Amino acid sequence: MSFPFLLRRLVLVIPTLIGVSIIVFVLLRVVPGDPIMMMIPPGATEDDIDHLRQLYGLDKPILEQYFDWFSEVLKGDFGTSISLRQDVVELILSRLPATIELAVAAMFISVILGTLLALIGTFWSNRWPEIIVDGFTGLNQAIPDFLWGLIFILVLGVLWPLLPVSGRIDPRISLDLVSQFYIAESLIRGEFSVFLTLIKHMIMPAIALALPLTAVISRSLKASLRETMTQDYIRMAQIKGFGPWRILIVEALRNAMIPTVALSGVQFNFLLGGTVLIERIFSYPGIGNMSIGAVIDRDLPLIQGLIITFAILFIITNLVIDMSYRTLNPRVRNE
């Protein structure tokens, strides 16, 4: 992986982001509901309404509005939220860490669980563990993350109330953390009781987000493990007398991982996008939950900022995955 490659990829990101911003902007400007009408207090005069419209620049033609907005965005200013009356960038930054912690936890779970299932299914191939793994994968492909979330709430929140079903932390706990990365910070500071309640709140939404991706990973990895296990160098390792688990994990896994890593870019994006509904279902205070609220309130500056934030997150994940693919795969490494 070379520096020019990274630079080329980063340059290509710019037109994509501009495209995203244009589409969002135009899309939101044809909204029938007038955002101004939702802000005005009862008894506002025609003059007040015109004044507000002017304040938010909604009286200008779309093209002019876009260029005004875009030149501010280039300076890092996404405007002021209409419904919450706060700076959009500040609002998003205050909620983003919660979403990042949730998404990273979910990605972690799906990679570990998916790999484990694929290894189990390959090791006991054609026997009952493989049948269970295949059955789980098949069923999992029919259950989207938000249904998993509701199933968890039903089973672990209502029928056997073992886990909290909403929020990020117990409201009775007073927090004196400085960052919004609660889990990371409580761990670093050694506040394990806080850490434990955080985990308890996160476990259900994280697993719900992780399960669809787990199915994709285990299915794809199992298929390529099966193929890798017939290769000559694996035969060679068997002849050398290496144990079956060692061959599977040390010799086969690394090569079999390559196609799975290549396909996981899009899949990680689905997981990130899934936070929108999952956070809503679990009343988790991240940017996903905030997005649905922003759409319902027709808060144009906030929706624009949130979609651009998601697009940036998507692009970063894709870039990271692309680079790990290149690191893993010697055939494209030196291109």
Added chain:
Amino acid sequence: MSEPTQSRRVHQSSLIRVWLGGIVIGLFFLIAVFAPWIAPHDPLKQDLFSGLMAPFWLDNHDPAFLLGTDSLGRDVLSRLIYGTQVALIVAFIAASLAALLGTVLGLLAGYYGGWLDTVVSRLVEIWMAFPPVLLSIVLVAVIGTGLHSVVIAIVIIDWTRFCRVVRAETLVQREQEYISSAVSIGFERWTILWREILPNVLPLLVTLLTLEMGIAVIVEAILSFVGLSVSSDQATWGGLIQEGRQYVHSAWWVMSLPMICIIIAVLAFNALGDGLRAILDPVMRR
């Protein structure tokens, strides 16, 4: 010796999947078509005195309401039956339109290349940078609720799934020998695209279309769940989930039953799609 028996077994299990999936979807289809005759009650008829009645497997249920009632006293079974209509209409129409749009753009981009390919590929790339669920919610908020806007939202979001695959496959087919022979005989470009390339892309397309129908069922449920699908008094599976969630502590079954319907429908579409993939295209059997 083991190779042919292995592939025959794969073939057989694929046939079973196609049959199972097909039969289940056929049943849903019959339920949707004959809903007015099957449904024991009017799905919209409220009776506030008989709200949240238990289903048949619990004590003190009313035999007139097999699966119980929701908080407004509406029959859950009838609402599930009518919800099948919405789910299937969305699945077939939205998935087909998304397939049509994606395939046309994918074929043209893959075959003609040049600036057309650049534009289409760029568009796909931009589309992939949108969070799909959020985009669908924004779209329906923009277009307004209703069956047609749910269909439009799904088409606008998911055409890229078809476009990417069809474009890639067209690029592969374009380099095949039979295409250069067709060119040397003097076939028109359109004829080649229509008569030579499209039939070869078709198996892949049928598989994708079936899988997309399952996705469409889920997206419709998501939009109903957020309260942005069809009008709120029309019965939908997602709407029923949303209602059931509000009183999940007192009547957990209201939320669970439509979830089971969605899972069965998506499983059936997936089984059909996976089976067809294996049968129609032996190269893709992996």
